[in-house]
Amino acid sequence: MNTFSVLAKKELSQTIREFKIIWLPLVFMLIGATQPIMMYYLPSILKMLGGLDGITIDPSMTQVSGAEVMASTIDAQFNQLGTIILVVALMGVIQSEKANGMLSFILTRPVSTLSFVWSKVVSQFVFLALCLSVGFLTSYGYAALLFSTVPWGELLLSMLSYFVWLLFVVSFVVMVSTIFNGQGIIALIGIAFLFFCTVTAGLHPILAMFSPAGMSLQSVYLLSTGTFDPKIGWNLLVSVLWIGVTIGVTYFWIAKKKFQK
Amino acid sequence: MRLEISDITKTFKTKKAVNQFSMTIEKGECVGLIGPNGAGKSTLIQIIADILEADQGEIRLDGKPIATMKREIGYLPQYPNFYQWMTAAETLFFMGELSGLTKHELKRDIPDILTRVGLAGEEDSKVGTFSGGMKQRLGIAQALLHKPSFVLMDEPVSALDPIGRREVLNLIQAIKEETTVLFSTHILNDAEEICERFVVIKSGEKIEDTTKNGLLNRNRDVAIQMMIGTGNNSWWEHVKQLPYVQKVNVFGNKAQIYVNNIELDKNKLLGEALQHHIDIRNFEVGGTETIEEIFLDLVVGV
Amino acid sequence: MQLHYGWDDFNDIDWMTIIPILLPFVLIAGLLILFALIDLYRNRHRRENVLMWTLIIIFINTIGPILYFILGRKDRRRT
Numbered sequence: 117m118n119t120f121s122v123l124a125k126k127e128l129s130q131t132i133r134e135f136k137i138i139w140l141p142l143v144f145m146l147i148g149a150t151q152p153i154m155m156y157y158l159p160s161i162l163k164m165l166g167g168l169d170g171i172t173i174d175p176s177m178t179q180v181s182g183a184e185v186m187a188s189t190i191d192a193q194f195n196q197l198g199t200i201i202l203v204v205a206l207m208g209v210i211q212s213e214k215a216n217g218m219l220s221f222i223l224t225r226p227v228s229t230l231s232f233v234w235s236k237v238v239s240q241f242v243f244l245a246l247c248l249s250v251g252f253l254t255s256y257g258y259a260a261l262l263f264s265t266v267p268w269g270e271l272l273l274s275m276l277s278y279f280v281w282l283l284f285v286v287s288f289v290v291m292v293s294t295i296f297n298g299q300g301i302i303a304l305i306g307i308a309f310l311f312f313c314t315v316t317a318g319l320h321p322i323l324a325m326f327s328p329a330g331m332s333l334q335s336v337y338l339l340s341t342g343t344f345d346p347k348i349g350w351n352l353l354v355s356v357l358w359i360g361v362t363i364g365v366t367y368f369w370i371a372k373k374k375f376q377k
Numbered sequence: 378m379r380l381e382i383s384d385i386t387k388t389f390k391t392k393k394a395v396n397q398f399s400m401t402i403e404k405g406e407c408v409g410l411i412g413p414n415g416a417g418k419s420t421l422i423q424i425i426a427d428i429l430e431a432d433q434g435e436i437r438l439d440g441k442p443i444a445t446m447k448r449e450i451g452y453l454p455q456y457p458n459f460y461q462w463m464t465a466a467e468t469l470f471f472m473g474e475l476s477g478l479t480k481h482e483l484k485r486d487i488p489d490i491l492t493r494v495g496l497a498g499e500e501d502s503k504v505g506t507f508s509g510g511m512k513q514r515l516g517i518a519q520a521l522l523h524k525p526s527f528v529l530m531d532e533p534v535s536a537l538d539p540i541g542r543r544e545v546l547n548l549i550q551a552i553k554e555e556t557t558v559l560f561s562t563h564i565l566n567d568a569e570e571i572c573e574r575f576v577v578i579k580s581g582e583k584i585e586d587t588t589k590n591g592l593l594n595r596n597r598d599v600a601i602q603m604m605i606g607t608g609n610n611s612w613w614e615h616v617k618q619l620p621y622v623q624k625v626n627v628f629g630n631k632a633q634i635y636v637n638n639i640e641l642d643k644n645k646l647l648g649e650a651l652q653h654h655i656d657i658r659n660f661e662v663g664g665t666e667t668i669e670e671i672f673l674d675l676v677v678g679v
Numbered sequence: 680m681q682l683h684y685g686w687d688d689f690n691d692i693d694w695m696t697i698i699p700i701l702l703p704f705v706l707i708a709g710l711l712i713l714f715a716l717i718d719l720y721r722n723r724h725r726r727e728n729v730l731m732w733t734l735i736i737i738f739i740n741t742i743g744p745i746l747y748f749i750l751g752r753k754d755r756r757r758t
Contacts, residue, residue, distance in 0.1 A: 119474075119475055122471065122474040122475055123475075126460075126471055130460070130462065133462040133463075134462060216458040216459070216460070216461070217454055217456065217457070217458045218458070218459065218460060220423075220426075220428045220454065221452075221454065221457075221459075221472070221519075222475060223427070223428060224426045224427065224428060224447060224450065224452040225447060225472065225475040225476050226447040226448050226475070226476065226477060227475055372430060373428065373429055373430045
């Protein structure tokens with residue numbers, strides 16, 4: 117058995133032992149369900165609060181499609197609370213191994229830095245992609261129930277393009293977790309930078325071209341308009357570059373043993 | 378199996394932790410790396426274990442760079458710590474698999490090794506609940522599991538209570554029969570008990586590389602240790618006047634007496650003392666200093 | 680604008696249409712709390728601040744169990 121699979125297997129049993137495998141999918145279910153439910157009840161809540169004074173509700177607003185609901189699930193939930201939870205779930209991924217000395221321990225064994233870094237990124241990505249899928253499917257189900265059905269192809273493609281962004285999230289937090297030693301600072305930098313990426317990408321098309329969040333934007337775009345933005349090839353390329361750079365930095369940091377105090 | 382450390386230098390920011398350190402360890406040797414806290418012992422051991430990168434110099438095992446020979450090394454860090462959520466057996470399984478052992482070998486060897494380090498019956502306890510001594514022993518089990526030809530231990534007993542310390546020392550005694558051992562300590566007695574060869578490190582530099590006997594012999598000054606009953610202190614003044622006495626260091630009722638020729642003069646001095654009806658409690662010829670004192674001289678002295 | 684709502688308004692809400700929609704949501708949130716509490720109870724002898732975590736899990740909605748799973752699952756050491 118090669119070291120990659122030994123390490124990946126350890127990551128899996130850790131997610132089971134720490135109950136991540138239960139609570140993270142549950143949390144993403146909640147996050148995925150929030151937006152459709154909120155949007156469904158928003159008009160009646162507004163009506164109740166507005167009472168007789170009558171805030172006029174634009175009738176078109178109630179006519180949202182399921183796809184648009186999912187788009188705003190990504191925008192308002194996954195990109196916000198979802199990102200915070202991803203970062204918090206990931207912040208210890210290398211930091212805790214440094215803190216308890218296991219990183220040094222593992223590297224005294226015949227383990228290549230590459231298989232160590234890959235095992236971390238790949239196993240965390242696969243697991244979190246599964247959690248997010250649960251969230252997507254919950255949102256899909258509620259959207260179909262309360263609004264209208266989203267075509268399967270659209271759902272699948274939007275998930276895939278969002279997973280490119282997820283891969284960046286994972287590799288970025290892994291990098292920060294390798295460089296810094298405190299969980300607080302890792303969470304802060306992770307959340308701040310990832311929010312910065314999504315917000316700036318949404319501000320201007322030029323910024324979106326260079327942001328690693330381009331692919332998450334594409335996913336929203338697909339759901340709200342039915343097609344990808346034509347710049348998707350470019351977005352994909354930029355995302356892959358960002359992912360490459362973050363993994364490269366992580367690799368360098370561990371290979372050069374800079375994590376030692 | 379021969380470990381060559383050549384010209385290792387490592388600087389942390391402004392502090393030179395290890396400075397041009399070289400030594401060779403032959404197969405089967407047991408070497409104690411001794412030095413006060415902060416002398417660079419841990420840094421050196423971590424460089425040998427390939428956890429830290431040296432600024433300069435190289436470590437070779439059998440002529441090959443250490444990074445390619447990790448299979449042959451067993452390493453015990455100063456404060457071994459493992460995944461809290463793993464049990465003792467799982468930890469060994471994980472580390473063993475990383476070392477390239479097969480499941481079959483591990484299933485066979487893990488119970489043995491746990492018994493050997495005194496953790497039988499704790500296989501299924503979580504490491505998170507282990508005490509320092511138990512973790513130390515699990516660390517030793519982990520270091521020996523893949524039957525390395527070279528075992529590195531960083532302060533294996535310093536953090537333990539007297540009982541744990543004794544257990545671990547006995548374990549190392551047994552280990553050194555089978556493999557080459559290098560371990561660091563700031564407690565000289567531990568090194569003295571286990572190892573024949575000492576390397577003393579101070580401020581990152583090697584200041585002594587010797588055996589126990591070499592250390593004692595070289596410092597075997599011509600001196601007499603004498604202890605007398607109290608109330609006879611005027612005797613020391615008398616001794617100082619004797620023609621064959623060079624120097625007397627008095628510590629209350631004890632003294633170190635340096636004479637010209639130890640073989641002849643020791644009997645003269647004893648005769649003198651008998652003549653003066655001195656209440657002799659102890660009269661000893663030999664090393665002026667214990668290994669402890671020699672060590673202190675080396676490390677604290679010039 | 681009406682600021683206070685009485686029982687009448689409460690009854691105005693059409694519970695039959697709301698329950699099927701909200702029930703799964705509440706169920707999942709409850710499940711999360713339940714899992715956290717079960718884990719805490721099973722390991723109560725090995726954990727510190729058991730009471731504090733119990734309160735956090737129950738009273739801080741959704742975030743409480745998450746906090747517990749991330750920060751609260753550390754075992755006390757044997758001495």
